[in-house]
Amino acid sequence: MSKILVLDVDGVLIRDHHVLHEVKRRCEAYVAKKLPGCDAAETNARLYLSHGHTAKGLRDVYGADTTDFNSFVYQSRVFECLYEVIYGTDFQSDAKQIHELISEGWKVTLFSNAPYEWTQAVAFAISDEVRVSCFQGVKPEPIAYSSFPKAVAKIYVDDSLKNLGAVRWEPNWHPVHFSCSDEFEHPMWCPQAGSVDDILCLARNISLPPCIE
Numbered sequence: 309m310s311k312i313l314v315l316d317v318d319g320v321l322i323r324d325h326h327v328l329h330e331v332k333r334r335c336e337a338y339v340a341k342k343l344p345g346c347d348a349a350e351t352n353a354r355l356y357l358s359h360g361h362t363a364k365g366l367r368d369v370y371g372a373d374t375t376d377f378n379s380f381v382y383q384s385r386v387f388e389c390l391y392e393v394i395y396g397t398d399f400q401s402d403a404k405q406i407h408e409l410i411s412e413g414w415k416v417t418l419f420s421n422a423p424y425e426w427t428q429a430v431a432f433a434i435s436d437e438v439r440v441s442c443f444q445g446v447k448p449e450p451i452a453y454s455s456f457p458k459a460v461a462k463i464y465v466d467d468s469l470k471n472l473g474a475v476r477w478e479p480n481w482h483p484v485h486f487s488c489s490d491e492f493e494h495p496m497w498c499p500q501a502g503s504v505d506d507i508l509c510l511a512r513n514i515s516l517p518p519c520i521e
Contacts, residue, residue: 310460312414316420316465316471320467336351360471364446386428391429408509421447427442447466462481464484488503
């Protein structure tokens with residue numbers, strides 16, 4: 309049976325606190341630029357939780373022009389931080405394990421709300437066989453999931469329960485919640501993973517029902 313391992317990027321493959329903090333800091337700076345006088349940290353967090361993406365929240369709620377969001381947030385300094393991580397020892401250890409899964413016949417797709425350049429850099433650091441999906445809509449919008457083949461089993465790993473919940477009842481989607489925190493109360497409706505090793509162990513051993521055509 310054909311199977312796809314669908315992986316979120318930030319918070320799953322990229323877990324380095326410095327990189328994630330830099331992205332968050334730039335998002336907050338962008339919010340402050342568009343909404344002077346607001347509590348940028350609180351507003352950014354609220355927009356991200358409610359809309360899945362800061363820029364989408366700014367557009368939908370405030371009617372802001374966010375065409376410069378990616379160029380503002382994902383500036384060269386942020387990419388430098390990313391490169392330090394993806395070519396470092398820890399990430400390359402994870403990449404080696406994912407590459408081994410690909411050699412076993414799995415398809416791997418990175419599924420992110422981050423811009424293509426960001427996601428593609430992570431994909432290339434793993435293998436040129438890793439695909440990228442970040443072209444339609446924004447997770448958790450239904451259209452964001454529409455580019456995946458329907459009649460193929462998809463093990464989908466994300467650190468956002470809202471993103472996972474969007475396909476909780478969809479046929480052939482098998483959500484896995486990623487969390488490194490022992491204090492988090494995990495949901496009962498999907499398995500959990502706390503490392504790439506956990507993800508691959510689950511992928512290799514999970515018993516999947518026959519696909520629904």
